[in-house]
Amino acid sequence: xxxxxxxxGLAGAGxxxxxxxxxxxxxxxxxxxxxxxxxxxxxxxxFGAAAARSPALGADAVPQALIITGIVVKLAGTxxxxxxxxxxxxxxxxxxxxxxxEGPRA
Amino acid sequence: xxxxxxxxxxxALLLAAGLAxxxxxxxxxxxxxxxxxxxxxxxxxxxxxxxxxxxxxxAIGAGLTGVLLLGAIGQLSRAGAEAPAPRPNIPxxxxxxxxxxxxxxxxxxxxxxxxxxxxxxxALPISGAENPVTAVLLNxxxxxTLLESIVLTAVLVGVWxxxxxxxxxxxxxxxxxxxxxxxxxxxxxxxPPLGLMVGVYxxxxxxxxxxxxxxxxxxxxxxxxxxxxxGAVTAPRVxxxxxxxxxxxxxxxxxxxxxxxxxxxxxxxxxxxxAGPLILAIEVALTLSIAxxxxxxxxxxxxxxx
Numbered sequence: 001x002x003x004x005x006x007x008x009g010l011a012g013a014g015x016x017x018x019x020x021x022x023x024x025x026x027x028x029x030x031x032x033x034x035x036x037x038x039x040x041x042x043x044x045x046x047f048g049a050a051a052a053r054s055p056a057l058g059a060d061a062v063p064q065a066l067i068i069t070g071i072v073v074k075l076a077g078t079x080x081x082x083x084x085x086x087x088x089x090x091x092x093x094x095x096x097x098x099x100x101x102e103g104p105r106a
Numbered sequence: 107x108x109x110x111x112x113x114x115x116x117x118a119l120l121l122a123a124g125l126a127x128x129x130x131x132x133x134x135x136x137x138x139x140x141x142x143x144x145x146x147x148x149x150x151x152x153x154x155x156x157x158x159x160x161x162x163x164x165a166i167g168a169g170l171t172g173v174l175l176l177g178a179i180g181q182l183s184r185a186g187a188e189a190p191a192p193r194p195n196i197p198x199x200x201x202x203x204x205x206x207x208x209x210x211x212x213x214x215x216x217x218x219x220x221x222x223x224x225x226x227x228x229a230l231p232i233s234g235a236e237n238p239v240t241a242v243l244l245n246x247x248x249x250x251t252l253l254e255s256i257v258l259t260a261v262l263v264g265v266w267x268x269x270x271x272x273x274x275x276x277x278x279x280x281x282x283x284x285x286x287x288x289x290x291x292x293x294x295x296x297x298p299p300l301g302l303m304v305g306v307y308x309x310x311x312x313x314x315x316x317x318x319x320x321x322x323x324x325x326x327x328x329x330x331x332x333x334x335x336x337g338a339v340t341a342p343r344v345x346x347x348x349x350x351x352x353x354x355x356x357x358x359x360x361x362x363x364x365x366x367x368x369x370x371x372x373x374x375x376x377x378x379x380x381a382g383p384l385i386l387a388i389e390v391a392l393t394l395s396i397a398x399x400x401x402x403x404x405x406x407x408x409x410x411x412x
Contacts, residue, residue, distance in 0.1 A: 013207075038143070089187040
């Protein structure tokens with residue numbers, strides 16, 4: 001395994017934890033959505049790095065195609081989530097779920 | 107050696123920008139860091155020799171997602187929803203850090219496994235595309251791409267379903283007010299011709315070189331959104347038949363080709379003799395649908411004009 005691919009795989013692992021933290025720790029839904037996107041690209045990066053471990057054969061096209069599909073679907077999901085949370089904010093006047101309003105859960 | 111140092115720095119920047127995006131005090135600052143983060147991730151894909159993914163990440167991950175999130179901030183503040191500074195949660199941070207360590211250890215322990223490079227290279231001459239990623243997307247794994255294009259349409263239906271009853275039939279998104287001599291108005295006229303050329307080139311080059319319907323379509327969507335934000339074009343009404351036709355042209359042509367393949371033996375199977383022109387036709391129709399769907403997804407549900 002060549003060194004630089006390992007860096008990106010480990011960075012992907014770090015981003016997954018980072019995104020998960022933001023997703024669970026924030027009550028604000030837009031912050032959660034942003035964190036979820038960070039977690040998603042961490043998953044893609046780890047997957048892509050895992051596929052690039054044997055550079056002698058050149059880049060593997062199949063994982064690349066899967067990741068491109070994933071990136072587009074991630075945007076679609078984000079757009080739906082934004083539309084939902086804007087409607088929620090308009091009807092409630094806040095951008096957090098009612099059960100998350102009273103600070104962090106016990 | 108310089109390559110290794112560059113990669114190490116890039117990974118550090120990537121993690122720092124991701125951290126800043128997640129824990130930033132202000133939401134606006136978080137989104138700006140997220141956009142920078144997307145550009146660093148795209149650079150990472152370049153280093154991993156995945157140029158198609160780098161293009162998609164730069165256009166979609168950093169570009170359109172950034173616009174979408176910035177737009178959401180504006181809508182939320184208009185709705186009166188404030189964004190308090192987040193409080194750190196140390197036990198949770200430790201748990202998530204532990205998860206990252208476990209994932210990292212798992213990555214290091216992965217056994218060496220051959221990829222599918224040899225299989226893709228062997229079938230590339232009869233696939234109708236010279237770019238292996240395009241061959242996978244539109245021939246070998248065409249079913250994924252077909253379903254993905256249908257998912258995009260389904261999500262747009264979901265977004266439009268959130269429109270209020272009195273707004274149905276109106277134009278999507280809030281009206282834009284632009285200072286005629288402002289920066290946005292200037293760039294809204296300066297950049298679209300360039301972006302149009304880049305977008306069309308990415309689609310055209312996609313069968314031979316990195317690029318393709320998704321990357322090109324995203325650039326075209328961004329060009330149209332920029333022109334719309336600058337007030338140079340107005341969004342069509344959601345009931346517009348031409349718009350509806352553009353939205354479904356790609357999936358329908360793709361499905362028709364798939365069914366024609368089924369009659370000839372295998373669903374979505376492309377005969378080697380006609381695979382090249384068919385892939386180009388699907389790419390062009392898909393680009394139209396992807397560009398219009400993504401632009402409308404970012405604009406949001408139709409809004410009644412006051």
